[in-house]
Amino acid sequence: MNDKVKLICKTLSDKKAVDIxxxxxxxISSLADxxxxxxxxxxxxxxxxxxxxxxxxxxxGIEPRRQEGSSEGKWIAIDYGDVLVHIFHSDTRxxxxxxxxxxxxxxxxxxKE
Numbered sequence: 001m002n003d004k005v006k007l008i009c010k011t012l013s014d015k016k017a018v019d020i021x022x023x024x025x026x027x028i029s030s031l032a033d034x035x036x037x038x039x040x041x042x043x044x045x046x047x048x049x050x051x052x053x054x055x056x057x058x059x060x061g062i063e064p065r066r067q068e069g070s071s072e073g074k075w076i077a078i079d080y081g082d083v084l085v086h087i088f089h090s091d092t093r094x095x096x097x098x099x100x101x102x103x104x105x106x107x108x109x110x111x112k113e
Contacts, residue, residue: 001022001034001109002033002034002082002083004062004080004082004083005022005034005036005083007056007057007060007062008036008053008057008080008083008085009022009036009111010113011052011053011056011057012036012038012049012053012085012087012111013111013113014052015045015048015049015052015053016045017038017039017040017049017087018038018039018040018041018090019037019038019039019093019110020036020037020038020110020111021036021037021038021099021108021109021110021111022034022035022036022037022108022109022111023035023036023037023099023108023109024108024109031084032079032081032082032083032084033082033083034082034083034084035083035084035085035086035098035099036083036084036085036086036111037085037086037088037093037098037099038085038086038087038088039087039088039089039090039093040073040087040088040089040090041090042073042089043072043073043074043089044073046073046074046075046076046087046088046089047070047073047076049076049087050067050070050076050078050087053078053085053087054067054078057080062080064078064079064080065079065080065081066078066079067079073089074088074089074092075087075088075089075092075093075096086098
């Protein structure tokens with residue numbers, strides 16, 4: 001895990017994100033090197049996770065290339081270049097199972113502080 005991934009995970013964890021996973025996709029996708037995937041328990045928490053992450057990373061000079069989904073709070077995707085962050089409402093995450101889609105079993109790490 002690189003320093004940006006660690007900062008993202010810690011920031012999400014500090015705001016009580018649930019089930020944070022890091023999926024290394026460098027070898028299987030040209031989209032990014034890592035996906036960080038986490039859940040919030042409800043739409044307001046999903047939005048709060050995004051707002052806090054955006055503020056924290058901006059203070060470090062890390063700005064997203066783009067983001068999608070912040071108005072609904074079901075699935076917010078943020079593109080930080082080499083890291084794509086997916087903040088899900090727990091029901092939406094269960095439906096899409098993104099962490100399993102991009103997983104070969106050996107490239108997924110549960111984030112623990």
